[in-house]
Structure formats: structure tokens, C-alpha cells
Amino acid sequence: MKRLLTATAAGVALLTGCGSSDSTVSKTPEASSTPAPAPAVAPPAPSVRAAPSTPAPDPCAVNLAAPEIAKTVSELPRDPRSGQAWSPEPLAGTYNECAQLSAIIVKANTNAENPNTRAVLFHLGKYIPSGVPDTYGFNSIKQSESTGDTVALVYSNGTQGLESVVKFRWNGAGVELIGNTPG
Template identity: 35%
Template sequence: MNRWFAATTAAALTGLSVIASPAAAAQNCGGPDEPAAIRFAFAQLPFEPLTGAKWDPTPVASNYDPCATLSTILVTVEGATGSSPVQALMFHHGEFVGTGTAKAHGFTSLDADASSDDTVVLTYKTPDESTVRYRWHDDRVVMLDPAPSAE
């Protein structure tokens, strides 16, 4: 009886540790973990065009989820200040699908509360303080609101 209890307890604990592991969760969805997703995206992006600076691999903000229909990781440049350009890296089930805008904007933030499984909401503190929703539609990201104005 004690062997059965020990074996059952060990199996239950093993099952719990696998479920609780972020790496295991990423594998279940097929997408990479966040650091690997950032590395893959950076391999496809040029340096920030205005400054020529490399992108910093430490996220400014993120709702990255390899299981989500659409999620994002906000990154800035190495050695950034508060007004440095921020770019939104977009992911569909953990696969990098491009950036939110062609040009990075300073003072960009993620509205995680307004975002959902298939929608990412970003606020751009441009002269017109725009909130832009991005949604996964069919096979691509669609910008639902007007693009942020130039700074």
C-alpha cells in the first residue's frame, strides 16, 4: 500500500511540475519562450534606422504568450532614455510576424488590460495621444485604428 501511495504521489508531483513549467507550456503551444522569440525577431530586424542603435533584448513591456493568437513584446534600443524609440514585436502563436509600425515611436506602452487573445492594444504618446488596436485576422495582423502620427 505504501509503494502504491509513493508511486501515485511521485506521478502527481511530476505532472504538476511539468504543467507549472513555462518551458513546458511553450512547448505545448509550439512557440518559443520569450527570450528565444526576441532573438528570432532581432535576427530579422535591422538596427533602429534613425539612431543606428541595436535593439535591447530586455522587454519594456510584454504580453507575449506562445499560445495566444496575437501577442507583443515592446523593445527599445540599447542605452535607451525615456524618449528613445520603442518598437512592438508582434507574434502569432509564438511566431514573429512583424512590427506594429514601420517606424519606432518613443513613449509607446502596452495596454494589457484592454488586450485579449487576438488583439493587442498600444498607446502612442504622440502629439495626438493615439490608442491603436491590432488584431489577428485570417493570416495577418490588421491595424484597426489610425496609425500614430509622426513625432
């Protein structure tokens, strides 16, 4: 029996010493007669679209539909020539809340052939009610000469071909006239 126990112990020791990682068969892949299947391609996932959202308007963009414009125009004194109020829809403008100086051009709300026009000036989106040189008669804005603190207003007499550009600038405390040049 002693011999049987010794043989059994030797067999257990032999089995314990050998593991599956020592086998040559387990390390060598078997040759396959059929090619490995190609990896399955999953169909494209359905695209999930986010609901379109309207970005908030940029306060530093030109906005000729700003409520401040309609409010300001409704409070302006009437046109001295026709006695009419001013149209709240600007003919032209650079109005934005971030500019040191911006402007709009409005016309008298009349059916006259050549209604009176005027520029209305704003500092940081707020109407400048006083301390502004006379701005009647201007009928457009020269965008190429206007900046964040300067507005180039144009007076044009289309029938005569006369045009004049007048520049106004915000000087830190108010509006000043800085230039008057032929267009």
C-alpha cells in the first residue's frame, strides 16, 4: 500500500507540475479548412439630431429691429417741415448695443415725394438726446467709413449728383464732428 500511495503522490506531483500552458498543442493554432468569417459590419446607427435651437441674438450685431429704436423714434419731436412723426423703420443704420457710437436714418412718416430725413445717434444702444450736432437731411450711412466709435453720415442730393460725408465720433464724453468731405 505504501507503494500505491507513493505512486499516487508521484502522479499528483506530475499532474500539478504540468499545466495547459505547457502543452504544445494549446500553443499552436490548428489549421482550418474554412476561412475565418469577416467581421460583421454593423449598420450605421440612426443619427440623432438635436432639436434645432435658435441662438440668442448677438447684442453686438447691427440690429435695426431693436425695441430701443422704435421707442426712441416714437419720442422724437415731429418733423419740423411736415409736422409728422418719424417712421419707426430705419432707412439705414449701424445700431448695436456695444458700439460707442451708432446711428439710424429715419424719414418723416408722410407721403410727400421727398420726405425729410434725419440721423438718430446712440451710445451703447441708448439714445443721445442732447449735445449732438444737427442731423437733419442725412439719408444714408457710409458703412466703409463707420467704426465702433465713428459714424459716417451721408447727405446726397441725387438729382444734382452732390454728396457729402460727415463723420461724427464718440470722444469718451460726447459726440463731436470730426470731418466733412465730399463723397
